[in-house]
Structures are given as structure tokens and as C-alpha cells.
Amino acid sequence: MTMQELDPTASPLALFGSELRRFRTDCGLTIEQLAERVSFSASLLGSVERAARRPSRDFTERCERELGLSGELLKLWPLITKETSPQWFRPWTKVEQEARTLRTWEPLLVPGLLQTANYARAVLRGEPGVTEELVNEALEARLQRQSLLKRPTPPIFAALIDEGVLHRPIGGTEVMREQLQHLLTMMAQPRITIQIVPLEVGATTGLLGAFMLAQVPGSPDTAYIETTTHGQVSDRSDDIEAVSLRYDTIRAWAHPLHVSEHVIREKMVTYEQQ
Template identity: 70%
Template sequence: MASNELDPASSPLALFGAELRRIRSAQNLTLEQLAERIMFSPSLVGAIERATRRPGRDFVERCEEELGLSGELIRLWPLISKESSPKWFRSWTRIEQEARTLRTWEPLLVPGLLQTPGYARAVLSGEPGVSMERVEEMLEARLQRQILFQRQTPPMFQALIDESVLHRPIGGAEVMRQQLEHLLKQMAHPRITIQVVPLAVGSTTGLLGGFVIAQLGGAHDAVYLETANNGQVTDRMDDVDAVSLRYDAIRAWAHPLHVSENVIREMLVKYENR
């Protein structure tokens, strides 16, 4: 293998770069010609072919269209977008995709699988020193995870959120209005439930941090625990049992579904009037 050639087996990004170069060369296009067709810079196309830059979904879709492809590149997108996630989180994305049921508790933010692009972008932008390019990469990865709800048989998703989540104006009033409208729309999904834990409860066992419990078919269940730095993923039985008990304790305080929906609608009206 020449020194300037990629090993497609070395990473999903390398596989994409090698495939893009192969297709471009087969159509007798120079790097500059392809860049002109898809309206990206030649330097970016070259960096993506060398696997030193990660393409956005728009880049992949434009390549598919301009090269007359039938999914040869877009089929690689899930691999690339998962790679956009932090290394410590990638094992959880695999678990998430295999889960039959996901039960989550969030005391601070709307769960990632229920976030709108505007809300997620505002959350991700809050990381100290993060570049906008990196924010967009992480946003693409987060939105890609949400495709699991479009599967023929998506997992059951049971979300508990603290009422304070509805009051925290992440991204401003318009972003929150769109986010709350999205929550109400998702509540109509037959496999998604959202319950609000009222502020009046005061202290609960879940105030120290959010978590997700994944119930897997034919394997140990797993949990994801949020921390101030990197999250923790574990399938240790003692940890899973302890977190499951915590979830049940929090759910006992939650509003019923119809009351939770009314609480969200009341907050939506407040954001509409701001």
C-alpha cells in the first residue's frame, strides 16, 4: 500500500475517505472538480479523503447526488456520526440501538433522544472552549441517535423529567417553545412516555444526576450514569439494580401522563407569550 493511501479497515472515517476517493477516481473527476460540483472547498474534500476531517451529513448527501450514487456513501453515515461522539460514550450508543426498553431520568435537561436541533445546539455550545465546528459534529451525532424511533419496532422509551427542566430557558424562549412542542408531539408516539416530577416534591433521590437504564434482550441490562466530566457505562448487576430502584422511587412522585401533558402545555403558553 502506498504511503499516501488509506487503510479502509483502520477506522470508519478512513473507510469513508477511501470510498469517496475510489468513486471520484472511477468517474474520472479531479478533487477540484468534485469540490466545485458539491460547492465545498477542495481543501475540505482532500482532508475528508485523507480522513483528517469528518464530513457533515450535508456533505455526504451532496456527494451522493452529484455522483449519481444509490446509497454507497450515505450507508456509511451512521458509522461516521457515531465516531463523532466522545470515545467513552460510543459503547452506550451501541447499547442504545440494541435496547428493547430505555428508562431515563433527567433532573436538568431534556433527554438527548428528545432534544430538538436548536435545544441540543444550545446545550452543546455550553461546553467551555468548544468550537462551532465541533458543536455541529456532536449535534449531527445526537440527531442521528434519534433515528431509532423511526425503526419498525423502536424501543419503549420512558422518560422522567424534573419540572425545573421546563423552566430553564435553554437557548431562549423560541428554542424552548419549539422544544416543548416537540415533547408534546413525542408524547403521542405509542412507544414514548414522558412524565414530569413536580417541583413541589422538593428533594428526590434523583437530584444528584441523570441516568438511563437499557433493558436488553438475552443479555445483562446496562446503565448510563451522568457525571460532571465523562459519563459512566456499566452492566454490573449491583449497579443496575440500584439505579432501577432509584428510577422506581422517582417515578412514584411523577405526575400521571395526562397531568404531565397539561404541565408541559402550560409552560408552552408562557414561552409563547414572552
């Protein structure tokens, strides 16, 4: 597809590419000149303008700066990251963004909304056959999801995490030390709670998969339930009732907040000593 044929209404990526080209030409810059200023290759910049490549946030921020913009491209970037999410996951991202309360249970990994970039990258690289380009795209989308916790008034977020997650060295000891420090930092936020479910509980409720529950004003509660290949999004009353009961049961076994913080700190020290 040539630039003359690019239809900005075809997709968010096409809109981004056409807008980037318009801003660049308005500044009287060639692709090569802008590429040199933002320290990316001309071929990459051209591919973005043709809607053949998704831009990273870093790329977008550099173009914004060099073109003297005030958020015109950055406001389009989240629309592009949504496109990188699997089709079945996109309904959940919309629910998540509108939620007033989010509750989650994770038996295997740190919840996605609480993952550091390095931890998330290590998790994403574990997907069979995944390319580094796909890892980077998925990472950008995951980090964009996390922006909802940085709002002036974020949703209430309550996470239950199995203690085994703290012992699983995803990405190595330094990545885990950084990740556990991040959990402690997030726990200091007034609208975020993190509770650890101890290993010695020995119960099996919840071990078959992670899930999230969202409360959206004016809408039915919605659940996201993970499976081996993909997740399921449901607002059926029987699904919500079953998942809510499971969450409450798991939470009854969890350490209180101050004990959970102590458990995380203790494990972080062991990673620091390795």
C-alpha cells in the same frame, strides 16, 4: 498522509475518504468539479478524502446525489459519527441501539434522544473551550443517536423529566418553544412516554444526576449514570438494582401522562407570549 498512503482499513473515516475518492474518480470528476456541484469548498472535500475532516450528513447526502449513489456513502456515515463520541460513551451507544426498552431520568436537561437540533446545539456550546467544529461533530452524533426512535419498531422509551427543565431557557425562548412542541410531538408516538416530575414534590432523590436503563434481549440490564466529567456504563447487578429503585421512586412522584402533557403545553404558551 497522501491519498496513495491512505489505508481504508485504518478507521471508518479513512474508509469513507477512500470510498468517496473512488466514487468521484469513477465519475470522472476532479475534486474542484465535485466541490462546485455539492456547494462545499474543494479544500474541505480534499480533507474528507484524506480522512482529515469528518463529513456532515448534509455533505454526505449531497455527494450521494451528485455521484448517483444509492446509499453507499450514507451507510458509512453512522460509523464516523460513533467516532465523535467520547471513548467512555461508546459502549452505551451500542447498548442503546440494541435495547428493547429504555428508561431515563433527567433532572437538568431534556434527554438527548428527545432534543431538537437547536436545543442540543445550545447545550453543546456550553462546554468550556469547545470549538464550533466540535459542536457540529457532537451534534451530528447526537442526531444520529435519535434515529433509533424513528425505526419501524423502535424501543419502548420512557422518560422522566424534572419540571425545572421546562423553565430553564436553554438557547432562548424560541428554542424552548420549539423544544417543548417537539416533546408533545414525541409523546404522540405509541412507544414513547414522557412524564414530568412536579417542582412541588421537593424531594432530592435523583437530583445528583441523570441516568438511563436499557433492557437488551438475551443480555443483562445495563445502566448509564452521568457524572460531572463523564458517564459510567455498568451491568453490575447491584448498580442496576440501585438505579432501578431510584427510577421507580422518582416515577411514583411524576404526573400521569395527560397531566404531564398539560404542564408542557402550559409552559410552551408562556414561551410563545414572551
